[in-house]
Amino acid sequence: MAVQSPCELNRGLFWFRHDLRLHDNPALRSLADKVSTLSCIFIIDPAWFETNGYGLKAMGSHRYNFLMQSLADLDKHLRQKGQQLQILWGQPRDVIKELVHTHDIDAMGVTPHCGEYEQADETWLHEKYAHLSLFAAQSTTLYNQNALPFALDNMPSVYTPFRKKVENSISVEPAVSAPATLPDLYHLESHYSLPTLHAQARPLGGELAGIDHLNQYFSSDRPATYKETRNTMDKWNDSTRFSPWLANGALSARRVFAEVEQYEASVKENTSTYWIKFELLWREFFHWQAKFHRSAWFSFGGIQQSLPDTHHDPDTFKQWCQGETGYDIVDACMRQLNLTGYMSNRGRQLVASCFVHELAQDWRYGAAYFEQQLIDFDVASNWGNWLYLAGVGSDPRGHRQFNLESQADRYDADGQFRQTWLQR
């Protein structure tokens, strides 16, 4: 694609997807530097609310609420720079086609993402609009693809060798700052206005709340004890709780990583601070794996292409979803998920293990239920962890079954967690 001189291009269109922020958004910055007028859009796809092949919706109410808060916050930040977020409703490609056709767009910007549909849309943009300038800088992951010390088709299929290779040979990309100014607003006919929302206690969606939370976390002594506390079931600050903002991109993983390093340099560096980076590298691993495996990521046999000995039983599935399996620890976790849209990492492992091993259910239904419910749903981390627990992903051990009783004794020794959520 030809490199243009400043403002050689007239009308730019930036498509926000999973990058709902102004900080560390190099695709937005590079488009904004080159166009004289700009439209920033977000597309709500009606398919998110239709019943899918699992009898569920891709977007449940907790996630939708969190998304709306994030969009409202993004709109506020854009308005401070003379811009605004224009929200459109429809099948994304139809919406883009209509916009390009009606408004004489010269350039587009989008942040690449590992999701199957997202990748397909990027390829479609490149092919269909080869005559336009496309600005597509990466920022969802810690590293850029061209810096990885392996080609994706040759990527280590197991986490530890992946981690060692990247840790030993490349550095995390620095986060870029928010653009100081943005081009003039080019107004489109918006199909949708943001609903008025009642703020919930926490977490509150959006870049401002995400950065606030990040700052509070690193002003506390929590990072220095993360490794010891991260496995608790319910306490807000025992793990970082960055995932909801990371998932829709209100917070950049590169920014989080930089904050850990800053804390290490100025406050304390220990195994706990390293472990936050270690967990962020799990996210990274799943992102590159998802990008490479595409549709196999969602298939019953997974990336191993070995068929698990499980099936789908609608009644058992319903009991699990509603927190009525009879396994107290699992039921408490599922009720927490249904009421809040969040569950701890330990909880997720236990309910997924129970679903696959005790209940012998088709893992994809569990993953789809998480997709509907979780405010931090992330296609790579969710489906990647489910693949792993179902024994068809990237786990070298192949079979992860937790002893639910001993796990409950260990992580909810006084029964407080179960008592709290089983009553609700």
Ligand SMILES: Cc1cc2nc3c(=O)[nH]c(=O)nc-3n(C[C@H](O)[C@H](O)[C@H](O)COP(=O)(O)OP(=O)(O)OC[C@H]3O[C@@H](n4cnc5c(N)ncnc54)[C@H](O)[C@@H]3O)c2cc1C
């Ligand atoms: C079955 C299952 C489904 C999951 N679905 C999701 C999902 O949809 N979205 C999601 O962000 N995470 C998912 N996870 C991973 C993990 O449970 C959450 O990232 C974590 O609980 C979020 O809380 P936190 O931000 O306090 O995590 P912390 O423990 O503070 O970790 C810091 C960050 O590291 C990353 N991280 C931590 N653990 C993992 C992991 N196992 N895999 C990938 N990244 C990780 C997250 O970005 C997290 O925010 C899933 C795990 C399981 C077992």
